[in-house]
Amino acid sequence: MKTAKVSLFVVIVMVLGMLAACAPAAAPAQPAAPAQPAAPAAAKTYKDMTLCYPQLGAESDWRTANTASFKETATQLGIKQLVFSDAQQKQENQISAVRACIQQGVDVIALPPVVEDGWEAVLTEAKNAGIPVIIVDRSVSADKSLYASHIGSDMVLEGERAAEEFNKMLPNGGAVLELSGTTGSGAAVGRAKGFRNKLNANIKIIDSQTGNFTRAEAVPVMQAFLKKYKSGTDFQGIFIHNDDMGIGAIEALKAAGVKPGDLKIVSVDGTRGGFQAMVDGWFQADVECNPLLGPQVFEMALKLMNGQTIDREVLTNETVYYPDKAAELLPTRKY
Ligand code: GZL
Numbered sequence: 001m002k003t004a005k006v007s008l009f010v011v012i013v014m015v016l017g018m019l020a021a022c023a024p025a026a027a028p029a030q031p032a033a034p035a036q037p038a039a040p041a042a043a044k045t046y047k048d049m050t051l052c053y054p055q056l057g058a059e060s061d062w063r064t065a066n067t068a069s070f071k072e073t074a075t076q077l078g079i080k081q082l083v084f085s086d087a088q089q090k091q092e093n094q095i096s097a098v099r100a101c102i103q104q105g106v107d108v109i110a111l112p113p114v115v116e117d118g119w120e121a122v123l124t125e126a127k128n129a130g131i132p133v134i135i136v137d138r139s140v141s142a143d144k145s146l147y148a149s150h151i152g153s154d155m156v157l158e159g160e161r162a163a164e165e166f167n168k169m170l171p172n173g174g175a176v177l178e179l180s181g182t183t184g185s186g187a188a189v190g191r192a193k194g195f196r197n198k199l200n201a202n203i204k205i206i207d208s209q210t211g212n213f214t215r216a217e218a219v220p221v222m223q224a225f226l227k228k229y230k231s232g233t234d235f236q237g238i239f240i241h242n243d244d245m246g247i248g249a250i251e252a253l254k255a256a257g258v259k260p261g262d263l264k265i266v267s268v269d270g271t272r273g274g275f276q277a278m279v280d281g282w283f284q285a286d287v288e289c290n291p292l293l294g295p296q297v298f299e300m301a302l303k304l305m306n307g308q309t310i311d312r313e314v315l316t317n318e319t320v321y322y323p324d325k326a327a328e329l330l331p332t333r334k335y
Pocket of ligand 1: 059060061062063137138152153213241242243245267268285289
């Protein structure tokens with residue numbers, strides 16, 4: 001019996017050995033499967049967005065409409081937070097507001113610069129903090145590498161359009177005054193440049209003073225003009241860089257006995273006040289400058305949050321409004 005057991009054991013071992021030999025060779029150890037790329041992070045949405053809007057001031061109806069555009073759009077989109085501030089037209093206040101937003105770690109800064117110069121340091125700080133900046137409305141002179149994009153009006157074109165209106169209204173030439181916007185602002189610099197680009201040589205700009213884009217500051221400037229120059233004789237027209245200053249100028253003109261239509265006046269913005277001045281015969285043209293930039297800026301900001309590229313320059317399409325359509329359009333004006 002013992003021999004049989006040994007023989008059976010041997011047979012079993014031989015059979016197992018034969019089976020093992022026939023079994024396919026164990027596949028060589030496979031290299032570890034490459035790590036699967038991590039699932040892409042979920043795309044950011046408006047609900048994740050904290051956007052900083054250090055508004056430059058509240059100097060005009062245009063600015064009021066611009067602020068409303070950002071606040072209303074932020075609410076409609078349901079963004080996490082709109083960090084809004086009013087710099088009262090002081091650059092140092094805007095710079096402080098931007099620094100506070102950098103400190104807070106906002107996602108995007110949308111900056112409407114009160115003036116063109118003096119932004120390099122704070123824009124560099126934002127860049128070093130990894131916070132993209134969109135320049136809104138007026139331009140800056142800082143290097144383009146310091147911000148992601150600029151969106152706003154072509155201020156030079158606005159000035160050129162105003163010049164073309166005077167060329168049509170004063171074909172035999174004449175003299176005009178200029179009531180300019182905030183000194184050093186991209187809007188005033190651009191409009192003045194464009195105005196001089198296209199004004200016919202037979203039309204002379206006999207004086208230019210700033211009214212800082214406000215109705216209140218335009219009144220004394222116009223009063224001083226009227227002390228120095230005789231309306232209609234020394235000058236036949238006025239180029240005014242925004243409607244608010246135009247309304248201030250009208251106050252001074254009325255007080256001096258000037259009547260609507262005595263002078264050729266061209267303004268900029270296309271606000272309700274400007275349309276009313278055209279209805280009343282004071283303005284012969286109003287060059288559009290659109291403040292309703294909120295929706296586009298938030299869309300650009302979300303793209304930046306998701307690492308998408310955006311256009312480096314976005315210029316708004318604008319036109320020129322005239323008295324013949326002003327009464328009809330006035331009720332439809334959004335600002
Ligand atoms: C122009 C804007 C100007 C408006 C003024 O884009 O910056 O500032 O023309 C406003 O009405 O005060």
